[in-house]
Amino acid sequence: MNIIRAENYSEMSQLAAKKLIEQVNEKSNSVLGLATGSTPEGLYEEIIKEHKAGNVSFKDVTSFNLDEYVGLNKENDQSYYYYMHHLLFNHIDIDSGQVNLPNGDANDLQEECNSYEKAIKQADGIDIQILGIGLNGHIGFNEPGTPFSMQTHVIDLDESTRQANARFFDSIDDVPTQAITMGIDTIMQSKQIILLVSGSQKAEALDKLVNGPVTEDFPASILQKHANVTIIADQDALSELSE
Ligand SMILES: O=P(O)(O)OC[C@H]1O[C@](O)(CO)[C@@H](O)[C@@H]1O
Numbered sequence: 604m605n606i607i608r609a610e611n612y613s614e615m616s617q618l619a620a621k622k623l624i625e626q627v628n629e630k631s632n633s634v635l636g637l638a639t640g641s642t643p644e645g646l647y648e649e650i651i652k653e654h655k656a657g658n659v660s661f662k663d664v665t666s667f668n669l670d671e672y673v674g675l676n677k678e679n680d681q682s683y684y685y686y687m688h689h690l691l692f693n694h695i696d697i698d699s700g701q702v703n704l705p706n707g708d709a710n711d712l713q714e715e716c717n718s719y720e721k722a723i724k725q726a727d728g729i730d731i732q733i734l735g736i737g738l739n740g741h742i743g744f745n746e747p748g749t750p751f752s753m754q755t756h757v758i759d760l761d762e763s764t765r766q767a768n769a770r771f772f773d774s775i776d777d778v779p780t781q782a783i784t785m786g787i788d789t790i791m792q793s794k795q796i797i798l799l800v801s802g803s804q805k806a807e808a809l810d811k812l813v814n815g816p817v818t819e820d821f822p823a824s825i826l827q828k829h830a831n832v833t834i835i836a837d838q839d840a841l842s843e844l845s846e
Pocket residue numbers: 638639640641642643669670734735736737738742743744764768
């Protein structure tokens with residue numbers, strides 16, 4: 604794993620934007636895997652800035668997001684559909700027909716998972732996947748104990764994940780109990796992975812990801828087995844990393 608040390612959140616976001624923009628400028632029809640949560644917000648701000656400065660175009664790009672809450676429709680301001688459109692897609696020239704998120708409001712969730720997985724394969728896989736990490740080691744919404752062999756599936760959210768994400772909702776009762784997420788196998792098939800980590804509260808998770816055993820009890824540990832992973836972390840997140 605390649606580890607890039609950033610001074611702070613802002614530098615982490617700039618370095619990540621640079622990598623993603625390089626990818627798109629090299630291959631205009633890149634397939635991007637995108638993440639939500641607090642961590643990539645700065646990355647999306649940087650991308651918008653660079654796009655507005657004329658340094659990158661997304662008109663031929665396809666995107667697939669990692670996950671979506673079950674039961675929230677697209678208009679719900681807590682859905683990841685809403686997040687992605689408001690924080691990124693509405694501000695760049697990506698074709699709205701080329702952006703993909705799982706539909707957490709689908710009648711048949713299993714069918715939705717199957718067709719999402721199929722769409723990724725039909726796009727010839729993900730060129731570059733952006734990841735954050737949960738405090739419990741989740742990537743996407745693959746909670747501890749999720750088999751590494753899983754493809755896109757419905758997951759019951761850990762109570763700790765619901766608590767961690769409650770900050771975005773009016774109350775913990777409003778946090779969905781399930782999500783659709785790309786599986787670990789789906790994520791591992793990405794050609795390149797960029798994982799962003801910021802803040803001292805993620806320091807222990809980062810150390811476990813890099814130095815701990817590869818185990819389904821800590822899903823992010825599987826990244827040790829991927830051939831092309833870059834971790835971009837800020838000083839606070841790096842504070843517990845044993846060399
Ligand atoms: O960046 P945050 O908000 O700490 O979230 C960490 C991870 O949790 C998720 O938001 C899912 O809970 C992931 O998409 C994200 O990478």
